[in-house]
Amino acid sequence: MFSDYTATELGSIFAMQGFAGLILFAVFLLMALGLAIIFGQMGVINMAHGEFMILGAYMTYLTSNLFAEYLPGLFDAYFFVAIVVAFLASAALGAFVEWAMIRRLYHRPLDTLLATWGLSLLMQQSYRSIFGAREVGVRIPDWMAGSFPVTDIVELPINGLIVMLIAIGVTFCVYLLMFKSSWGRRVRAVVQNRPMAGAVGINTAKVDRMTFALGCGIAGIAGSAFTMIGSTGPSAGQQYIVDTFLVVVFGGAASLLGTVASAFSISQAQSTMEFFLGGSMAKVLTLMTVVIILMFRPQGLFTLKVRK
Amino acid sequence: MNAATATATNTDFVLAVEGLTVSFDGFKAVDDLSFYVDEKEIRVIIGPNGAGKTTVLDLICGRTKATSGSVKFRNKELTTLKEHEIVKAGVGRKFQNPSIYEDLTVFENLELCYPRGRNVFGALFFKRDAKVISKVREVAEMINLKDELESQADLLSHGQKQWLEIGMLLIQDPDLLMLDEPVAGMSVTERKQTAELLRRITNDRSVIVIEHDMQFVAEIADHVTVMHQGKILAEGSAEKVKQDPKVIEVYLGH
Amino acid sequence: MSNFSLKNMMTRQDVLGFFVLAVLLLVIMPLSMDIIRLTQFGKYLSFAFVAVGLVLCWGYGGILSLGQGVFYGLGGYALAMFLKLEASSPENTAIQSTPGIPDFMDWNRITELPWFWEPFNSFTFSLLAILIVPTIFAYFIGFAMFKRRVGGVYFAIITQAISSILTILIIGQQGYTGGVNGITDLRTLLGWNIRSDYASYVFYFIGVALLFVCLFVAQFITKSKLGRILVAMRGQEDRVRFSGYDVANFKIFVFCVGAAFAAVGGAMFTLQEKFMSPSFVGIVPSIEMVIFCAVGGRMSILGAVYGAILVNVAKTYFGESFPELWLFAMGLLFIGVVVAFPDGLAGVYQKYCAPTVDKFLDKAPLFKRYSGDSSYSGSSSSHEPVNAS
Numbered sequence: 001m002f003s004d005y006t007a008t009e010l011g012s013i014f015a016m017q018g019f020a021g022l023i024l025f026a027v028f029l030l031m032a033l034g035l036a037i038i039f040g041q042m043g044v045i046n047m048a049h050g051e052f053m054i055l056g057a058y059m060t061y062l063t064s065n066l067f068a069e070y071l072p073g074l075f076d077a078y079f080f081v082a083i084v085v086a087f088l089a090s091a092a093l094g095a096f097v098e099w100a101m102i103r104r105l106y107h108r109p110l111d112t113l114l115a116t117w118g119l120s121l122l123m124q125q126s127y128r129s130i131f132g133a134r135e136v137g138v139r140i141p142d143w144m145a146g147s148f149p150v151t152d153i154v155e156l157p158i159n160g161l162i163v164m165l166i167a168i169g170v171t172f173c174v175y176l177l178m179f180k181s182s183w184g185r186r187v188r189a190v191v192q193n194r195p196m197a198g199a200v201g202i203n204t205a206k207v208d209r210m211t212f213a214l215g216c217g218i219a220g221i222a223g224s225a226f227t228m229i230g231s232t233g234p235s236a237g238q239q240y241i242v243d244t245f246l247v248v249v250f251g252g253a254a255s256l257l258g259t260v261a262s263a264f265s266i267s268q269a270q271s272t273m274e275f276f277l278g279g280s281m282a283k284v285l286t287l288m289t290v291v292i293i294l295m296f297r298p299q300g301l302f303t304l305k306v307r308k
Numbered sequence: 309m310n311a312a313t314a315t316a317t318n319t320d321f322v323l324a325v326e327g328l329t330v331s332f333d334g335f336k337a338v339d340d341l342s343f344y345v346d347e348k349e350i351r352v353i354i355g356p357n358g359a360g361k362t363t364v365l366d367l368i369c370g371r372t373k374a375t376s377g378s379v380k381f382r383n384k385e386l387t388t389l390k391e392h393e394i395v396k397a398g399v400g401r402k403f404q405n406p407s408i409y410e411d412l413t414v415f416e417n418l419e420l421c422y423p424r425g426r427n428v429f430g431a432l433f434f435k436r437d438a439k440v441i442s443k444v445r446e447v448a449e450m451i452n453l454k455d456e457l458e459s460q461a462d463l464l465s466h467g468q469k470q471w472l473e474i475g476m477l478l479i480q481d482p483d484l485l486m487l488d489e490p491v492a493g494m495s496v497t498e499r500k501q502t503a504e505l506l507r508r509i510t511n512d513r514s515v516i517v518i519e520h521d522m523q524f525v526a527e528i529a530d531h532v533t534v535m536h537q538g539k540i541l542a543e544g545s546a547e548k549v550k551q552d553p554k555v556i557e558v559y560l561g562h
Numbered sequence: 563m564s565n566f567s568l569k570n571m572m573t574r575q576d577v578l579g580f581f582v583l584a585v586l587l588l589v590i591m592p593l594s595m596d597i598i599r600l601t602q603f604g605k606y607l608s609f610a611f612v613a614v615g616l617v618l619c620w621g622y623g624g625i626l627s628l629g630q631g632v633f634y635g636l637g638g639y640a641l642a643m644f645l646k647l648e649a650s651s652p653e654n655t656a657i658q659s660t661p662g663i664p665d666f667m668d669w670n671r672i673t674e675l676p677w678f679w680e681p682f683n684s685f686t687f688s689l690l691a692i693l694i695v696p697t698i699f700a701y702f703i704g705f706a707m708f709k710r711r712v713g714g715v716y717f718a719i720i721t722q723a724i725s726s727i728l729t730i731l732i733i734g735q736q737g738y739t740g741g742v743n744g745i746t747d748l749r750t751l752l753g754w755n756i757r758s759d760y761a762s763y764v765f766y767f768i769g770v771a772l773l774f775v776c777l778f779v780a781q782f783i784t785k786s787k788l789g790r791i792l793v794a795m796r797g798q799e800d801r802v803r804f805s806g807y808d809v810a811n812f813k814i815f816v817f818c819v820g821a822a823f824a825a826v827g828g829a830m831f832t833l834q835e836k837f838m839s840p841s842f843v844g845i846v847p848s849i850e851m852v853i854f855c856a857v858g859g860r861m862s863i864l865g866a867v868y869g870a871i872l873v874n875v876a877k878t879y880f881g882e883s884f885p886e887l888w889l890f891a892m893g894l895l896f897i898g899v900v901v902a903f904p905d906g907l908a909g910v911y912q913k914y915c916a917p918t919v920d921k922f923l924d925k926a927p928l929f930k931r932y933s934g935d936s937s938y939s940g941s942s943s944s945h946e947p948v949n950a951s
Contacts, residue, residue, distance in 0.1 A: 005811070028582060039715075043715075044880070045715050045718075048698060066644065086703060093780035101897060101901065104901055105900070105901065108716065108900075108904075108906045109714060109715050110624075110626045110715065111900045111904065112622075112894055112900075113626070113628075113718060114852060114853070114856065114900050115896060115897045115900040117849055117896055118892070118893040118894065118895065118896025118897040118898075118900070119893065119896075119897060120893075120894030120949070121889045121890075121892050121896065122893035122894070122897075124889060125886065125890050125893065128639060128886070128889075129886065146895070213729075238845070238846075241845075242719075242722055242723050242845065245717070245719045245722070245723070246723055249719060249720075280730050280731075280733065280734035281734055283730055284727055284730050284731050284734065287723055287726065287727045287730075288727055290723075291720060291723050291724060291727070292755075295706035295707065295710075295719060295720075296706075296710075297714040298710050298711075298716065319852050331870055371800070388810070390803075391803035391804060392803050392804075392807055392808045392809075393802055395803070395805065395806035396806055400804075401804050403801070407798060407800075407801045408798070408801070409790075409793070409794040409797065409801070410797060410798075411793050411794070411796070411797055412790055412793060412794060416790050419787070419790075420787065420790060420791060420794060420802075420805055421805045421806075421940045423806060425787060426806050426807055427808070427811065428788065428811050428812060428815045430808075431786065431788040431791055431812070432782075432783065432786050432787075432788045433786070434786060434787035434788075436570075436787075456661075474675065476805065480805070480806065
């Protein structure tokens, strides 16, 4: 498939597709981060994670409309406000869901999987009732729509750059929160020994709720990023759930660095192959490679050997 | 592991553990451990918490893979075998917390451990014949559960669960029986009954027991091995070990 | 052999359950419905095959597969490929630019039958392929995962990814697979018109017969020692190893059985609906199949049949009358059945109906002589509440 191109062309194609894959990388990373936090904390797989992302996307859409309507002068900056709104909305819903449903299902991880799937159906239908079945698009501010020319043919999209910076910034904040703050210490205490953490006075129920909310909130931010690459529809989130799970598992569920590395490699592989093979085959090949690798190395890329 | 395996020699012992080491992320839970168990010997392993006692049993029965060293059972290398193969070779293991099949009845628990029909199709066409039933009854009688055969196992008391697990081992008829704190959490009467039970069942096989209760240890042990920080601190008869100043310092206190 | 007698395999409640289901499927349904509705009902029953397989895998074995649509699809496609080739004889397809190949290949400018379609000219091969291809595929997945001790949610996610991959592949390679429309326009089976009412009746009864074969196999498995090993494994996987069993082999076995059941269901779907498409392979249909099983009661093989029927009847009804409500209903069903009724319909039956039925059976002359509960029979294992999965 490479023989039709010269070496310089190939280099440019890889660079272009690589940059184009940055937004996908940002979406994968943010989604996977949220999933991994929740999974690591309570062994719960949140099948409605894609719908939390779409909630963030809808919030971004609403914010952009509000700015266009009432604050047209500040429209250039709406995206940053939208990120905060998206985070808060998804986190609030996440906290409610944890209280209403998830906490009743601890120790039944497979059942949680089914229940959150049910939740995802409810959310999809709600979006359809509220926002309509048609997909909505967000108008990107002019300054974000452009790109930096790097060479004659290679261009670097500005929105991709910004979204990626945000993703990396969020990842860094999560790192600080988990490993440098007292709250993070409590979370890790609960992960390692739940009864003991409870016995030394940590409110484990509250830690669970906050963790779930945080994971969902990050998915909301992913939704903001998502509006840059796709149009937002009621069931758009479902298409990302499998990819994101594979990112988490492939990276090794407990490793932050692993999640970053696996989000990067999967999004880049998909984006690059898309140019040569078309979207569906690129996706098939990427997923298949990941699944086959996982069959031989189920623990993912980064893991520790621990005493049972 | 391989180098050690190659050098390990064949012996007359039932179990020969040589140079056994396991490390978790650099921490050596068991460190170059060697000991030998004779035919029909009752060996008790004692030591403070975290000394690596349970890890040794885990290593012998294949639950944890050794970093290096060799475990030979009747001159058969165990470190390369899988758990079920080690069981088939004749090693039985009782866990610290009673580990039984709570969704099944006592009868079914015992029957499941009966050494026949252990592959997929053997289990599918397993026949509950008179031989199985009488063996299950015999073992149930031994472990004081003959009236509970129809009860679901999670309804048993803690002590009864411990007995059931011992019964599940007995029906396997292992040559080497490993018991991890068999009387922990038992009432005084249950404790006595268990000691009685252990005395009866340890007659015709080799046994490794982990125990803290020194009185109980003195009652049953042929040999005592004291472990500390993954290594052997002392070895010998219960009397001898009790007098050992090092043992008194790290374990027995006073 | 006495051990394999009816009495050891079934309690009298089981016998009654099988009998009631047989009357319902063989007498009441055919008499009370026209052939169009009956065929639709037959389609629901094709999902019951999957649900029964899931009872074994998930309810007993604790293995949640979110990729049963893959096996359903493989079974269905195997038969659809044979029927399509029969429908694409050179005479029937004379107007194509390449006569003698399926129409969708011609539309995609393929001029030769692909190599993997060739064997499906043979009816015997196709019949074998329905069973063997999905089972072997399940064996490979199971072997790779279970031998490395991957289970639980990881297994669920990998199987879901596989169903996603297969769907994208089928849709993407439309020249070889018929794409998103699937394989349609099936007409004859060995020269026999499969679109007649008579054929529809025959297929319905074949479907019911095969379903009962699967139910008996499932009943046999659950009442064997293997069934008890599965239950034991679900809670104490490690302990089962130390009772001398190679846990992975048992998981692989039950996963393969579930796959084979699903494949038979898929083939029955193809026969009755006269098409097969990727919309029964993907993530959404696969997870819906799990809910059929959950609604029926994950530990009850008869419950699974009722679960599949009930959810599908509801889906058809809501889908036709209130499409916007259907997703809400389905979502609530997922949540409700998991949170409030983890034992499903079978659990409700056990709690409220079974004691009364038992009293009745004590008096019924037919059942007086049948004291199915020989001593130590393992009936307890099949009805305990779900506390961990």
